[in-house]
Amino acid sequence: MEKVIKKWSSPGFLNGHWDELADSYFQKREFLELLHKYNPCAQRYYELYCDGTLVAGTIVYTLKIDLFTFSRIPSPFKVQVIGLPVSVASPPIIGVPEEFGYLLSEILKIEKGVILGINFKEDYLQDSVLNLRTLPTILLELPGNNMAAYENALRHCYRRRLRLIREKFSGVTSVTSGCSEFSEEHYSLYLQIMKKTTTKLEILNRDVFRNLPSNFRITTYYSDQVMLAWYVVCQDNDTLFFFFGGMNYELRDRFQSYNNNLLGIIEDAFGSQSRIIDFGQTAEIAKTRFGGVLSERRMFFYHRNRIIFGLLKLSRKLIEYSRVSENPRVFRSVN
Known part of the structure; x- marks a missing residue:
């Protein structure tokens, strides 16, 4: 099976079948085009094709964030974010789940610097990245x-x-x-x-x-x-x-x-x-x-430099969202 990665600088170039792979409106071309125009942050759009068929896609953008934001420590870093360029909990990757690992691993080879993947529903790439908990959605x-x-x-x-x-x-x-x-x-x-x-x-x-x-x-x-x-x-x-x-x-x-x-x-x-x-x-x-x-969400960090990646691992307690809240019993039991 031939796998090909395509990278675009605008959602206008995305395959016409992109929306068919999306699970929520926030992943669709119309919304991505709005953000590309009114919330520009160097977005780039990745597509994965298997034997000529679009099977997966995701978005990457560049942003300066506080790496230790959950510890409330000012720590500004320029980061390449695999995520939707707006604060919603919808996962940033669409398509066939079995292909997500391959697409993400290829993006790690292309993008440089600190890479953050955010708002996934499960972990990917296992020990190749630093998988962590992020804010759950409700x-x-x-x-x-x-x-x-x-x-x-x-x-x-x-x-x-x-x-x-x-x-x-x-x-x-x-x-x-x-x-x-x-x-x-x-x-x-x-x-x-x-x-x-x-x-x-x-x-x-x-x-x-x-x-x-x-x-x-x-x-x-x-x-x-x-x-x-x-x-x-x-x-x-x-x-x-x-x-x-x-x-x-x-x-x-x-x-x-x-x-x-x-x-x-x-x-x-x-x-x-x-x-x-x-x-x-x-x-x-x-x-x-x-x-x-609470519906849990996951994130991961990566850097191809082993020393920097090692420092990220050592800092995991400062980076990870650690608060644990219990779901109160709000509704009456139904017998």
Whole structure:
């Protein structure tokens, strides 16, 4: 079997069958083209062909990150990232799983410097790379078909907690629209969150949000015309993905804005007849208290220089995400 690697500088050159290999919208050409235009970070796109047929593909980009970000130690390094160039938990590799190891091993021969592969669902390349745990994403499989069924499925203490959270938003108004309505005020609240976040990879510019396609929508909350919070979700078949949000931190605790944002996403999911919510990879305690369950993600580091690779191995405790959270028992047992 003849295997050929092709490398492209733009998603416009990708094989027309690329999307057929994708598992989520974030892996598809339309979204990759949006990021290539509005979030440029030297993206390059790899395709693997077996006997002329496209069987796998992935994306690599260049970014300066804090290598010890999970240890909260400033440690900026320029890294070649095998990943989607935006902070979502969808794996960056598509196609036939049996071919992933070969594609990744070939990329390690081509790319130079420190290489980070992120948000995989399992380990690859075994001892050739440093496989580590990264932030899990949080998935909520919705019980029932409406909000009333969800609330009825909650244990009493969590149902009471939800009512108290909702009361904080008494008198708050919401507006849902397409993302072309994304404003400077929205962006300023996004930046407030990014300044507080210790695990960010990149900061998106405003144009990314304003140009999101019609399967994305933004919901904004106001109190007396003051913007409290907002969230963007993406509809992908029966899954609703939380994309990003913004928060007025001065008013967050008074209005329980973060939890009400999560509650709004759940209500949104029922309204769109979604079966699953992917809440993303941060604030796992808050999200599991609404019934979300941790879904593990893996990453790996590599450098072809043995000394540097050895130093990475010695630093694994500083690099790896080590926090372990238990899934609380949010829902009543069903006999």
